[in-house]
Amino acid sequence: MSNATSQNETVHRVSFLDKDSIRIPILKILQADGTVYENAVLPVIDEALAHRIYDTCVFTRVLDERMLGAQRQGRISFYMTCTGEEASIIGSAASLDNQDVILAQYREHAALRYRGFTTEQFMNQLFSNEKDLGKGRQMPIHYGSAELHYQTISSPLATQIPQATGVGYSLKMQGKRNIAICYFGEGAASEGDFHAGLNMAAVLKSPTIFFCRNNGYAISTPTSEQFVGNGIASRGPGYGMYTIRVDGNDMLAVLAATQQARAYAVENHAPVLIEAMTYRLGAHSSSDDPSGYRSKDEEAKWQQHDPVKRFKLWMINKGWLTEKQDAELFEKYRSEVLAEVKIAEKLPMSHIDTLIEDVYDTPTPRLQQQLDTLKKHLKKYPKSYPKSEGRV
Amino acid sequence: MAKINMLQAINDALSMALGTDEKAILFGEDVGHFGGVFRATSGLQEKFGRDRCFNTPLTEQGIAGFANGLASNGMTAIAEIQFADYIFPAIDQIVNETAKFRYRSGNEFNVGGVTFRTPYGGGIAGGHYHSQSPEAYFTQTAGLKVVVPRNAYQAKGLLLASIRDNNPVIFFEPKRLYRANIAEVPEGDYEIELGKAEVVREGKDITLLAWGAQVEIIENAADMATKEGISCEIIDLRTLAPWDAVTVAESVKKTGRLLINHEAPLTGGFAGEIAATIQEECFLYLESPISRVCGLDTPYPLIHEKEYMPDALKTFDAIKASVKF
Numbered sequence: 001m002s003n004a005t006s007q008n009e010t011v012h013r014v015s016f017l018d019k020d021s022i023r024i025p026i027l028k029i030l031q032a033d034g035t036v037y038e039n040a041v042l043p044v045i046d047e048a049l050a051h052r053i054y055d056t057c058v059f060t061r062v063l064d065e066r067m068l069g070a071q072r073q074g075r076i077s078f079y080m081t082c083t084g085e086e087a088s089i090i091g092s093a094a095s096l097d098n099q100d101v102i103l104a105q106y107r108e109h110a111a112l113r114y115r116g117f118t119t120e121q122f123m124n125q126l127f128s129n130e131k132d133l134g135k136g137r138q139m140p141i142h143y144g145s146a147e148l149h150y151q152t153i154s155s156p157l158a159t160q161i162p163q164a165t166g167v168g169y170s171l172k173m174q175g176k177r178n179i180a181i182c183y184f185g186e187g188a189a190s191e192g193d194f195h196a197g198l199n200m201a202a203v204l205k206s207p208t209i210f211f212c213r214n215n216g217y218a219i220s221t222p223t224s225e226q227f228v229g230n231g232i233a234s235r236g237p238g239y240g241m242y243t244i245r246v247d248g249n250d251m252l253a254v255l256a257a258t259q260q261a262r263a264y265a266v267e268n269h270a271p272v273l274i275e276a277m278t279y280r281l282g283a284h285s286s287s288d289d290p291s292g293y294r295s296k297d298e299e300a301k302w303q304q305h306d307p308v309k310r311f312k313l314w315m316i317n318k319g320w321l322t323e324k325q326d327a328e329l330f331e332k333y334r335s336e337v338l339a340e341v342k343i344a345e346k347l348p349m350s351h352i353d354t355l356i357e358d359v360y361d362t363p364t365p366r367l368q369q370q371l372d373t374l375k376k377h378l379k380k381y382p383k384s385y386p387k388s389e390g391r392v
Numbered sequence: 393m394a395k396i397n398m399l400q401a402i403n404d405a406l407s408m409a410l411g412t413d414e415k416a417i418l419f420g421e422d423v424g425h426f427g428g429v430f431r432a433t434s435g436l437q438e439k440f441g442r443d444r445c446f447n448t449p450l451t452e453q454g455i456a457g458f459a460n461g462l463a464s465n466g467m468t469a470i471a472e473i474q475f476a477d478y479i480f481p482a483i484d485q486i487v488n489e490t491a492k493f494r495y496r497s498g499n500e501f502n503v504g505g506v507t508f509r510t511p512y513g514g515g516i517a518g519g520h521y522h523s524q525s526p527e528a529y530f531t532q533t534a535g536l537k538v539v540v541p542r543n544a545y546q547a548k549g550l551l552l553a554s555i556r557d558n559n560p561v562i563f564f565e566p567k568r569l570y571r572a573n574i575a576e577v578p579e580g581d582y583e584i585e586l587g588k589a590e591v592v593r594e595g596k597d598i599t600l601l602a603w604g605a606q607v608e609i610i611e612n613a614a615d616m617a618t619k620e621g622i623s624c625e626i627i628d629l630r631t632l633a634p635w636d637a638v639t640v641a642e643s644v645k646k647t648g649r650l651l652i653n654h655e656a657p658l659t660g661g662f663a664g665e666i667a668a669t670i671q672e673e674c675f676l677y678l679e680s681p682i683s684r685v686c687g688l689d690t691p692y693p694l695i696h697e698k699e700y701m702p703d704a705l706k707t708f709d710a711i712k713a714s715v716k717f
């Protein structure tokens with residue numbers, strides 16, 4: 001029998017704990033000017049890793065800028081950026097083993113890129129063409145790749161959190177030295193699934209990293225209307241879980257924290273909670289206009305904490321990057337993205353037969369019958385269904 | 393009378409509900425200062441204060457349970473679920489609690505003051521998760537009323553009636569029509585009785601039945617059929633639970649044929665319930681099998697949305713097949 005209360009001291013007059021009883025330090029390694037804090041302990045990083053990280057930053061910036069533009073031009077229906085949160089996402093993704101399983105919320109395409117998702121693969125999903133791995137069934141940005149151990153995004157928030165607990169446990173049962181990592185926003189952390197997922201992970205000892213991007217807003221709702229306790233990190237110890245809070249705009253801090261969290265999770269078969277304090281610089285999505293709920297001043301203030309710029313300055317200080325190389329990298333990705341857009345948007349959408357595939361492992365007779373009826377209809381009125389016209 | 397869209401009509405109804413009932417409270421994700429992601433609650437926080445119109449944390453389970461608690465203690469709870477696709481985290485609170493509060497307590501307690509508003513339906517390139525029509529999950533739960541308006545006029549009158557009804561109501565709003573539907577809406581307070589279908593158009597050869605956004609689809613199909621000399625009677629069910637079998641049966645006895653159109657998948661959809669009941673009520677009057685034009689038995693697709701939808705053309709074909717049977 002172990003009941004934690006037996007370890008606690010006894011008092012004889014009423015004394016409550018409040019939110020200030022829980023003090024959580026924030027890990028910062030890299031300063032705004034690209035130098036590191038005195039006494040800071042650096043993560044494991046060499047020039048090659050730094051380049052791979054920075055390359056992913058630049059690609060992500062370019063992708064986000066171009067595809068938001070493409071959405072505005074009506075070429076794709078929807079888009080979401082991760083602008084401002086690149087250090088949280090890439091720093092954590094770069095700390096993982098390639099076989100670690102990623103369960104993301106929707107704003108973590110940079111992690112997928114880090115794993116090797118190609119520009120063409122991004123475009124195929126965004127344009128819902130016949131080469132989209134998800135067969136054009138979900139809105140743009142719902143990426144997924146079994147090859148890259150990145151589970152396909154699902155829109156209902158927080159559902160991936162208890163699933164990650166299950167994935168982590170399965171990795172343990174399969175004897176692998178791997179973990180699951182699960183991303184979510186501070187808004188999603190209000191869902192019941194969050195609490196269920198963390199509690200189960202702690203009790204069942206599932207090697208899982210719960211990575212919260214605390215970016216200040218859930219659509220229009222500021223954190224002050226989301227929770228009043230000490231952020232999301234304060235819940236970790238409540239569940240008996242290793243927990244750390246990091247500056248989410250500091251690539252080196254995120255890298256250091258996630259590297260050690262991963263090592264701990266693998267060695268101890270135990271979960272870790274990371275809260276990355278960052279800011280959503282862009283709109284919630286291409287359907288949102290943040291001017292209705294936050295000030296330009298606030299956004300401008302956060303521009304000064306640009307995580308990509310900070311990391312770039314560090315690399316320049318190290319002599320690993322020049323302004324010229326940086327400009328070339330942006331240029332390379334701008335033309336690459338543009339070229340792939342042109343190819344992807346011309347490809348047709350997947351065949352009508354895929355409409356009934358994957359509902360079950362094989363289409364049921366009833367589904368087959370529904371498809372046959374539909375095809376007859378499409379053949380009869382091809383002009384009314386321009387996307388499938390002539391491809392029935 | 394002013395010409396306004398459905399969102400404005402809903403906003404107007406909410407404003408009226410809060411204005412006439414000081415115990416009414418309005419809440420949900422992003423509904424506060426921002427006015428909701430569709431702006432249905434715009435300006436209401438400014439008008440009624442942060443205590444009566446506010447953002448909740450992001451938890452549908454919490455929102456529904458909180459609504460139950462408010463209403464069980466005498467308040468009027470008007471909760472927004474941001475998309476009907478996200479009502480499922482709240483399903484335990486709604487199905488096991490909201491619906492059964494009165495029955496299980498012998499009417500010691502009830503949550504008749506609860507109304508859940510939620511945008512539903514497709515046709516907006518939302519894929520699954522922004523397009524579902526989950527009404528049938530709730531029509532099977534005794535104790536809930538399920539209401540679906542088809543235009544701005546109905547939205548205001550039915551929403552006011554739902555909020556003031558002494559039973560919990562789930563009010564599904566057809567998001568495809570939020571801005572697209574503009575109608576003459578009286579400025580004053582009015583209610584449309586729940587549980588009553590509306591005969592939208594009289595006809596003699598076949599009865600077409602739908603609710604919400606699909607009423608427009610069957611109207612279009614009826615126009616196509618008219619050109620072929622087929623006369624369609626159109627009924628808008630408006631309330632699915634409890635549904636108005638009397639009006640539907642009367643119509644079918646007159647026309648001898650029935651077609652039901654809904655966007656949700658065919659299997660287990662509410663059309664099945666209607667078909668079975670009308671078959672019982674009108675067996676000797678039917679001249680052809682009751683026809684269902686519905687979504688396929690798949691999740692709601694993105695790129696094949698147009699093909700998937702129970703559109704006017706499919707409905708028109710089914711009308712002809714029924715008449716020629």
Ligand SMILES: Cc1ncc(C[n+]2csc(CCOP(=O)(O)OP(=O)(O)O)c2C)c(N)n1
Binds near residue numbers: 186213284452478
């Ligand atoms: C269960 C559920 N409820 C509501 C939504 C609608 N929705 C999509 S994103 C979002 C806000 C999420 O905020 P947060 O988790 O903080 O992540 P961020 O967008 O800030 O990265 C909401 C309410 C949803 N997708 N799923």
